[in-house]
Amino acid sequence: MTGGSSRVRTGAPGRAVLLRAIRGQRRDLALGSVLGAGHQAGEALVPVLIGVVIDQAVAGGDAGALLGWLAVLAVVYVGLSFGFRFGARAGERAAERSAHALRVELVRRVLDPRGGAENGRLPGTLATIATEDAKRVGAVAMAVMIGISALTGLLVGAVVLLRISVPLGLTVLAGTPVLLWLGHLLGKPLERRSEAEQERAAHASGVATDLVTGLRVLKGIGAESAAVARYRRTSRDSLAATLRAARAEALQNGMVLTLTGCLIAVVALTGGRLALQGDISLGQLVSAVGLALFLLGPLEVFSYVNADLAQGRASAARIAEVLSAPPRVTSGGARPARPVRGAVRLRGVSHGGLRQVDLDVAPGEVLGVAATDPADAAALLRCLGRRSDPDSGVVELDGVPLNELDPADLRMAVLVADHDAELFEGTLHDNVGAAAPGDAGSGRIARALAAAGADEIVRALPLGGDTAVGERGSSLSGGQRQRVALARALAAERPVLVLHDPTTAVDAVTEARVAAGVREFRRGRTTILVTTSPALLAVTDRVILLDDGQVTDSAPHAELVRRHAAYRTAVLA
Template sequence: MPDNFSDTGRESTVDYAALPGPGGRKSLIPPVDARWWTLKVALSQRPWSFIASAGMALSFLCNGITPVVVGRAVDDAIATSSLSRLGFWILVLGAVFVVAIAANWTARFMLVRSQQLVSHDLRTMVTDRIQDPRGFAGRERTAGGLLSIASSDTTRVGDIVMMTVMPVAEAAAITYGSIMMFTINPWLGLGTLIGGPALVVVALWVARPLQRRSVARQQAIAETAAMATDVVQGLRILKGLGAIVTVRRRYDAVSGNAYERTIHATAAEARLNGSTDVAGALFVATLGIATGWLALQGHVAIGELITVVGLTQFLVTPMTMLGRNLASRWASAEASGSRIREVLGADFERLSEVDAERADRVISSLPTGLTVVTGSDPEVIHRLESLPRTRVVVVPHSSDLFDGTVADNVHPDRAVAEQALRVASCDDIPEGPDKRIGENGRMLSGGQRQRVALARAIAADPEVVILQDPTTAVDSVTEQAIADAVALHRTGRRTLVFTEAPAWSAVADHVLDVADLAGPTTQLTPEAAR
């Protein structure tokens, strides 16, 4: 966890973008409060994205050169029946294909690499913020909603890198096509130069409903994914409460809303695609008819007519796609980007990490040995949780586990993990430390999950262990065995157990009321430090 925390805990000074990426690579994502954030994210992978732009532009230009080479071959070789010239133009065409393939491969490799790096950096920033122990202030955030932001939204924003590649290549193709048309006939070049931007304007105008509906679609899909995640996470509780039917009705409503929003957005996208295709076809037809009329008047040669026909077929794709990309992808990335920035810039709920001097004062004020704390005061727990994680481990009543083996969830050192599991009385788990537990320990019973979480805290061996009702899901015999083992293992070190269970009180060195801890924990606040 980064050390640059604010004193108040209400305003983030952690620059998650500055945290290192894979292999120590520095993230290039701009700060969340940066102006033109989405544009800067799109440009963050330069120069690699610029290499992709250049490669894709070269690939497009090679595709545009092909009809020019064919037209020249007709006039220079076919019309004169020259085999040598025909062989020359075939070699030229082959060289153009080789360059096009190499440029396209390089461009796509750099593009995908840049997209994946941006998505990875954003996912890392979002997950770091989600896992920050200080939590979120303000509105409640569900696990499903945060998962949607960390997965689908980061992927959409990563895709925005394409906007620095494809539009550049498409603009280069339109410019090249205009120049080649101008060499054949100035009016054809002028028509191409006007037609390209005109198609973009048409696409942007038609895409206005799509931009609005894309935002609504993303929000509805995110809500559906969030609810699905939350339902799966709490499935056992819902079954126990007999609330499956109620939840199903609510999910049907949310899912139906997402379906309707998707249909509306897809209809707008279909209109955009249809409009741009029709406009492009009309442009190609108009340009072809004009060129045919010029050929009949003797102003254009047969080879040049073939070149123009090939160029118009080549130009219709970049002309139509340029408007589509600008109209649809950018709006989608902006919507996802705003959700990501809202999470990264959210205020903290809890106190900041305290400095070493204050942490020393608080830890030294806690009694040595196993202390049972009776009563309930969430504020005291919150203040204790703000102590440095390297010195204090807080085990909540319901801890999260991860897919893997029991030993993997406890400690990377197998010997340390096995010893901690013995202290936590985990000997009855089938297959022992090698048992795979599934996501969040779903293949374990409630008592087994509690004990594995306790073993993880024991294995960490911090200065202070704070347990919150650690044995509510086990039988009384096992509870007493765990209390005895923990008290023995933690002899001489500070262990606080928030519980009313007699088994823990029987082995405790001290029994305190939660009010007795209110004094020491106030030292965690900046006001007390002053």
């Protein structure tokens, strides 16, 4: 029931995506269609010219006429060959550019600071939509070009058959629309099953990505067999959906081919009867039979076009769901104060487990936040980074509510760095300097590496900072990845930096060094450390204790250790 309503809801937006993808490549489509139409018209004329050769040259024994008509045939073959070559090139270019434009649009939507596109979707699912679904929608451009070309060939063949014999032409003109209509009806099950196939494949890809990402954790807890069983079930569902779609496509192709063969047989039988009655000449009979065989090609093309359109419509609906996903937060029209002082204020904020939280962070202050419940810390981070707006209350930056700011502008003023931030494929220096473009030679990256305790990693690597870290930092240990990610956050030098447990994977000695380095590097700029690490909390100006979703106390680390059992349990246990 849900799947059906989803298709109804996304059908119109999916059609809009499909039409936009086609219109965006109209120049290449027009060129490819014209050249393809010329190729098909030339193909249709070949049996006609052979019939003329038989009637005017072979039957009469005229060698000169034979050579002349053979030369004409050669010119036609050269023309249709070039038409196919350059027409197909234009069609492929349109398909690839269309798919590329969709991929860019999808990536732009996924990276939109307002969020929302990832809701309810695994990363692997989004990757499949941006690759396979975009490719299928792009392929529709090629299908449209081929369809126009085939229709041209069909019309030329029908006109020639009309000139040879009205009954022959009428047979083709009457049978073709019926064949196209039946092909469209047969494509409906394929469209539905293709949508299910892509959904199952995307889910399987998402589960695989999820499992690979957490492979070390799975091995650590001995859950490999459970993970394999989960993926086996998901993969089996995907295989079943793929087989159902393949059966639907095979049924459609087989039925259309059978109907096409019946139409061609009727044309050939009609032509043979007319030749026996003397209504058409031998050459015209050869032309008619040749045209009937030629028409098999365009009519088979319509089956391919129908299948591509069905799959393209299903993929376009999935793409439309991502592009039209409502943003998680709205975009305001206000701008942050210039320069950003870094005063952060929460007034009556309730979100998730947070209840009526009031908090003031002075410009340049290093504040620690210790939460007895990790879920409360996560809720606070979502509000500070405006990944979600509070259910009630307001978060302000320099007196301006965050919900009145554009999320992109906010990201340039406030950086929330998660403890599990991912590295990307490239060198270590590329990762650290990602948020500080053009600044590699100023020493900021080197200072950030030293503050994060990552300078020793650089010294240990064979090529230093130019060493490739691999996808997701796979060549580094967990502690090394965490320190490189922290260095990247520091190198960004945002006016307000929020760090979430940046040292959970490092030893105590390194953690103490990192704590001192962060304090020194961020001197004079607002820094919020959301953590239960005593080494980090010890270097803050004061610590806020979040207990049961509320601010229960605010004092230096040592003072909170003395007077709060809940704080000692959260920080020292």
